[in-house]
């Protein structure tokens with residue numbers, strides 16, 4: 406019956422969907438359509454460069470991509486042109502797995518302040534995302550503030566305080582390494598709006614903060630006194646045990662040059678500085694009537710969660726989450742991953758979504774002899790859109806690996822023009 410299936414997006418949920426479909430041995434042609442020139446989404450641009458083991462899941466996805474029934478269309482954004490409706494017309498089933506890649510807003514006076522970044526901007530910058538290479542964060546400041554108590558906040562802090570030695574065998578960009586080499590940041594504040602036992606850090610990530618070669622992690626003074634001691638009993642989860650075991654002062658004999666200080670019960674209220682940030686004022690959530698607490702810093706990163714881009718022709722909520730029922734948007738149109746359930750969970754959480762969508766397709770989609778791939782190629786030609794094919798991506802991948810040096814796994818291409826110039830030159 407040869408089903409023609411299009412998957413929009415190429416991150417974990419897209420690949421887990423394709424993998425589940427392949428495992429079912431459905432006679433199908435699967436096309437993965439991606440806005441960027443390269444596959445793997447969050448694995449390539451979200452996961453921190455010093456977490457190469459986590460990135461290794463892309464080997465599983467590589468095997469999916471290498472399947473002869475799967476093709477890749479990189480550099481094609483499905484939204485205004487082509488639209489989801491146009492893709493629906495030429496495929497039997499379409500899966501939207503486009504992820505969430507925008508920062509949630511703080512909704513204070515952050516707009517157009519120099520020195521303020523959302524975490525997705527900062528993370529995408531050091532990970533080489535083509536749209537963020539002009540970010541130029543000014544690291545020529547003593548202190549940085551990171552708002553949020555999730556793993557993204559920890560990732561940003563770790564990158565700011567690791568030594569260059571600790572980062573050189575990663576795939577962080579050369580631009581980021583050069584900026585970090587010149588960085589004068591000595592203090593990083595990680596700010597939670599609730600207490601330490603409400604933080605969302607996971608065990609591995611918080612433990613890493615205790616193992617940095619040139620940085621001490623400490624709690625702000627009085628943190629432990631404010632915790633309800635009943636909650637600190639035997640059953641306390643490992644991540645909180647580690648977090649609450651940090652000192653409340655930098656050890657006097659420490660020779661480490663940097664400090665990460667975890668502060669809690671503070672909500673950002675107002676940036677200080679006209680155009681360029683010089684600090685941030687916070688409300689103390691335990692004593693809201695108290696005077697605002699001021700922390701001086703030349704760079705502020707908010708890591709308070711992601712939101713999705715609205716997609717023409719699909720209904721989403723205010724955070725960009727697609728409205729659906731059990732991953733079904735409507736007949737023949739499905740959704741998986743963060744864009745369907747919000748930005749939470751680990752990479753493997755997306756497996757479940759992938760298999761649910763594959764079940765729906767297996768049970769409910771009947772081939773209507775859609776043209777699929779051949780029609781997509783014609784449509785893109787008509788719209789004058791050049792795409793990166795699977796064969797071309799394999800060449801880019803090999804070139805990136807070849808360009809890596811000094812233990813670094815790869816040196817990424819960081820712009821579409823660089824990619825197409827390379828492809829034209831071979």
Ligand code: NAP
Nearest residue numbers: 553554555556557558598599605708709710711748749750
């Ligand atoms: P997250 O885990 O949801 O953490 C968001 C943090 O921002 C929370 O502490 C939240 O506080 C806080 N927050 C939200 N709105 C705020 C506001 N207006 N003002 C102040 N604070 C605010 O999100 P994330 O860190 O972006 O991570 C997203 C997902 O990716 C998570 O599932 C995470 O585990 C995963 N991830 C995993 C890794 C890894 O495994 N190494 C790395 C990165 C990301 P409340 O709790 O009070 O709402």
